[in-house]
Amino acid sequence: MSRFRGIWQASLNATKKALTWNVDDWIPPAEKYIFNFSSKEELKKWHLYSDAEFGGLSSASLEIKDDANKSSGSSQNRVFSGNLSRDVTEGTKWNITRSGFCGMRSKKFDGFIDLEAYDTIALRIKGDGRCYISTIYTENWVNSPGQMEDNSWQSFVFVPKDNWYIAKIPLDHYLPTWRGNVIEAKLEMNPSRILGMSLSVNADGGVPGANSGPGDFKLEIDWIKALRTQ
Secondary structure, rough: HHHHHHHHHHHHHHHHHHHHOOOHHHOOOOOOOOOEEOOOHHHOOOOEHHHHHEEOEEEEEEEEEEOOOOOOEEEEEEEEEEEEOOOOOOOOOOOOOOOOOOEEEEEOOOOEOOOOOEEEEEEEEEEOEEEEEEEEEEOOOOOOOOOOOOEEEEEEEEOOOOOEEEEEEEHHHEEEOOEEOOOOOOOOOOOOOOOEEEEEEOOOOOOOOOOOEEEEEEEEEEEEEEEEEO
16 A cells, blocks of 8 residues: 555656746747848848849948958958949839838748747947838738738838947837838737848938938948847
């Protein structure tokens, strides 16, 4: 009988242990890497676009360059750079009304990135005093008039010149847009269905005090993370 009671007690203890859980196991980490621009393989996850696709004359590149000063903490820098032009190719078939933009967009994720547990996007960047645009693409469930592509949510990112800087953008600061224009409606992003991201720059617009106009631009990028700050 005592042997049976011992086996029963051991089984009960094992069951209790299996049912015991630690709340920390259910809480996601405080930060999550989305992109880490650490190699040429990582850069292959992105593609470039510009007004040149529609008859404009802007140009852009995304490459890894040696950092002689190693100011980023790495021997290499990941550089998004180019030239913004308001000019348009003569005789272009495109009836464009706005020129002077370049961007880098990630290829679509394999499925979705779920950022439901996070409230902020952080980017470690070094810029040129221009204002850049951070865009998040989500599954199309807003169904704006005439919009067949992914939903896009945008926020300005002012990048101080010549110093590494961590820009933090709360997710609720991203505004719904369609072809660069803010949608005047009360819409809410679904952070559990993120398809991709982009960074872009325009010759015009931005925040007061930022450099603007046609000419060269340069943005160095270390990483992009999601943060849980609350």
